[in-house]
Amino acid sequence: MKLISPRNAFFTAALGLTFFLAACGDNQQPTAQQTAEDERRSFTQAMEEAHAGMGDIPMGSDKAVVPFAELEVAKATGDNAYTVSELFAQGEGLSGQTVRVKAQVVKYSPAIMNRNFIHLQDGTGSETQRTHNLVATSQEAVEVGEIVTLEGVLAANKDFGAGYTYQVILEDVTVIE
Numbered sequence: 637m638k639l640i641s642p643r644n645a646f647f648t649a650a651l652g653l654t655f656f657l658a659a660c661g662d663n664q665q666p667t668a669q670q671t672a673e674d675e676r677r678s679f680t681q682a683m684e685e686a687h688a689g690m691g692d693i694p695m696g697s698d699k700a701v702v703p704f705a706e707l708e709v710a711k712a713t714g715d716n717a718y719t720v721s722e723l724f725a726q727g728e729g730l731s732g733q734t735v736r737v738k739a740q741v742v743k744y745s746p747a748i749m750n751r752n753f754i755h756l757q758d759g760t761g762s763e764t765q766r767t768h769n770l771v772a773t774s775q776e777a778v779e780v781g782e783i784v785t786l787e788g789v790l791a792a793n794k795d796f797g798a799g800y801t802y803q804v805i806l807e808d809v810t811v812i813e
Contacts, residue, residue, distance in 0.1 A: 704763035712738035721760035724767035
């Protein structure tokens with residue numbers, strides 16, 4: 637007598653179910669638009685289900701925030717220069733404008749969504765209000781611990797989807813010094 641392993645039994649059953657469902661279907665292929673909409677709905681639904689019942693556990697950009705670092709970085713120079721806390725406080729009014737900030741790189745995440753994510757702190761802002769950690773995106777690489785002056789376009793209330801939202805974010809930055 638030949639025994640069937642549980643693994644082979646699973647694959648055999650799955651293959652049989654696939655053929656059964658195909659035979660029962662109306663044999664109409666979904667359009668590319670229907671497939672894309674289904675994938676988006678499935679992804680969003682999966683994210684919501686994965687985080688359901690998790691209460692105050694932060695998602696997205698909230699969990700990426702770096703704890704407050706005891707720093708004292710001098711403010712950048714120039715008419716468009718701001719501290720981290722000033723950018724959070726004036727974010728809505730500065731949205732879409734080119735701004736400059738000088739801060740220490742406290743976290744660096746390369747090659748995410750075709751850009752590098754740089755977390756910056758200058759010793760200003762509030763950890764409890766989450767206004768101490770500015771995120772910037774760039775094509776340029778930096779090192780954690782470096783004090784850099786960056787210039788880029790400020791965006792307020794930026795939503796990348798999947799729970800990744802930012803009260804303010806500095807985009808397409810270049811390293812000035």
